[in-house]
Amino acid sequence: MKNKKLITTLVIVAVFLVVFILLGPFYILYEGQQSVVTRFGKIVASESEAGLKFKMPVVDNVVIYPKKIISWDGAAQRIPTKENQFIWVDTTARWKIADPAKYYETVNTVSNGLSRLNDVLDSSIRTIISENFLNEAVRNSNKINNIKIEEQSQTLDNVEDAEDAETLRNLTATQSRQETINIGRDGLSLKMFEQAKMFTDAFGIELIDIVVRQIRYSDDLTESVYQRMIKERNQIAEAYRSYGRGQLAQWQGKTENEEKVILSEAYSKSETIKGIADAKAAKIYAESYEVDPEFFDLWRTLESYRKTIPTLNKVLSTDMQYFNRFYGEEMGR
Numbered sequence: 001m002k003n004k005k006l007i008t009t010l011v012i013v014a015v016f017l018v019v020f021i022l023l024g025p026f027y028i029l030y031e032g033q034q035s036v037v038t039r040f041g042k043i044v045a046s047e048s049e050a051g052l053k054f055k056m057p058v059v060d061n062v063v064i065y066p067k068k069i070i071s072w073d074g075a076a077q078r079i080p081t082k083e084n085q086f087i088w089v090d091t092t093a094r095w096k097i098a099d100p101a102k103y104y105e106t107v108n109t110v111s112n113g114l115s116r117l118n119d120v121l122d123s124s125i126r127t128i129i130s131e132n133f134l135n136e137a138v139r140n141s142n143k144i145n146n147i148k149i150e151e152q153s154q155t156l157d158n159v160e161d162a163e164d165a166e167t168l169r170n171l172t173a174t175q176s177r178q179e180t181i182n183i184g185r186d187g188l189s190l191k192m193f194e195q196a197k198m199f200t201d202a203f204g205i206e207l208i209d210i211v212v213r214q215i216r217y218s219d220d221l222t223e224s225v226y227q228r229m230i231k232e233r234n235q236i237a238e239a240y241r242s243y244g245r246g247q248l249a250q251w252q253g254k255t256e257n258e259e260k261v262i263l264s265e266a267y268s269k270s271e272t273i274k275g276i277a278d279a280k281a282a283k284i285y286a287e288s289y290e291v292d293p294e295f296f297d298l299w300r301t302l303e304s305y306r307k308t309i310p311t312l313n314k315v316l317s318t319d320m321q322y323f324n325r326f327y328g329e330e331m332g333r
Contacts, residue, residue, distance in 0.1 A: 025054055025055060025056065025057050026052055026053065026054055026055070027052075027053050027055060027062050028051075028052055028053070029047055029049070029050050029051060029052075029053050029064075030050055031050045032066060032067050032068045033050070033064050033065070033066065033067055034046070034047060034048040034064075034065050034066075034067045034097065034100050035047045035053065035062050035063060035064050035065070035100070036062070036063045036065070036100045036101055036103075036104045037053075037055050037060050037061070037062055037063075038060070038061045038063065038104070039056065039059050039060050039061075040059065043101050043104065043105070044060070046100050046101045048067065048100070063100075063104060065097045065100050065103065065104075065110070066096075066097065066110070067096070067097070068096065069094050069095070069096045069208060070094070070095055070096060070110075071092065071093070071094055072092065072093040072094070072095060072114065072117050072118075072121065073092050074090075074091050074092070074093070074118065074121055074122060074125070076088045076089065076090040076214075076216070077089050077122065077125065077126060078218060079125070079126050079129045079130060080130055081129060081130065081132065081133055081134040081137065082130065082131060082132055082133045082134075083133055083134060085134045086218040086220065087129070087134065087137065087138075087215055087216065087217055087218060088214075088215070088216040088217070088218060089125060089129055089137070089212060089214075089215060090212075090213045090214040090215075090216070091121070091125055091189075091192075091210060091211065091212050091213055092210075092211050092213050093117070093121055093196075093207065093208075093209065093210045093211070094207075094208040094209055095117065095200070095205050095206060095207050095208060096205070096206050096208065097113070097204060097205060097206075098204060098205065098206035099204035100204065101204070102202075102203065102204030103203060103204035103205065104204075105204075106202065106203045106204060107203050107204075113203065113205060116200075116203055116205075117200070117205070120196050120199045120200060121192070121196050121210065124192045124195040124196040124210075125192050125210075127195065128188050128191045128192045128195065129188070132183060132188060133179075135179050135181055136181050136182070136183045136184060136185070136187070136188060137185060137188060137212070137215050138185070138215050139181050139184060139185065140181075140184040140185045140186055141181070141184060142180055142181060185212050185215070188212065189209070189210050189211055189212050192210045192212075193207060193209055193210045196210065
């Protein structure tokens with residue numbers, strides 16, 4: 001009887017053990033995982049080391065969370081800066097579940113955690129960007145303030161006169177003064193991180209960092225930048241046109257002066273040639289007159305008639321000496 005009772009007891013124990021094992025009192029926690037064990041909704045244990053773990057069958061529930069670092073990629077936001085300039089801000093962040101028990105109590109699931117992060121991080125990003133100026137968001141250092149940018153123009157290479165080239169260089173010089181930044185993009189990222197961390201710690205989340213991935217101008221700000229660039233280019237173009245008009249007036253003045261000098265010299269030479277020709281003609285006339293004075297007198301009189309008679313309409317005079325060659329010397333007397 002005793003042996004029979006012992007066997008019965010062992011069988012019952014074995015059955016209970018089989019049932020117990022079939023109910024699953026063990027679970028495996030892999031590398032990169034952590035767990036929270038709850039019993040009737042109350043947390044009774046949390047595990048973060050990989051291995052074979054024990055739980056009470058039926059009454060215990062195991063929630064597995066990732067232990068690795070998780071990335072957060074937020075949607076780009078259109079945010080106004082302190083000077084009310086709208087920019088698109090694209091950010092990313094890294095986080096992990098540092099306290100699985102607190103995480104279970106506050107957000108429960110990974111999707112809920114991401115939803116909470118969206119609210120917290122978006123709010124922090126918007127707050128920090130709107131409290132600072134545009135140059136703090138787009139730049140990270142003041143190195144550009146120490147860089148001297150000289151814009152070389154091919155037009156200056158074609159100017160032969162060094163003085164003109166220097167004048168044109170001064171007319172087209174553009175000075176761009178870069179504002180000094182005090183925080184910079186990395187500093188803004190750190191401020192976002194510090195502000196968001198005050199809220200994420202309460203969820204059992206360890207926020208590792210926030211990085212501003214991209215800053216992009218909005219369409220209205222881009223148009224404003226383009227208009228400013230166009231205005232600067234137009235000012236330079238107007239400087240070139242002004243210089244060109246000055247050069248045109250200068251060359252026109254030189255050309256007119258040279259024209260006057262050439263015409264004056266040509267007139268002087270022509271008058272000299274005329275004077276020499278007239279002298280030679282007078283000499284020839286004188287020599288001809290000396291050879292035959294009567295013929296010379298006749299020729300000169302006929303030349304005078306040829307020039308005056310075609311335009312002569314009427315003559316009223318008692319002196320006929322001018323027409324002696326027509327009427328004869330005796331009638332003229």
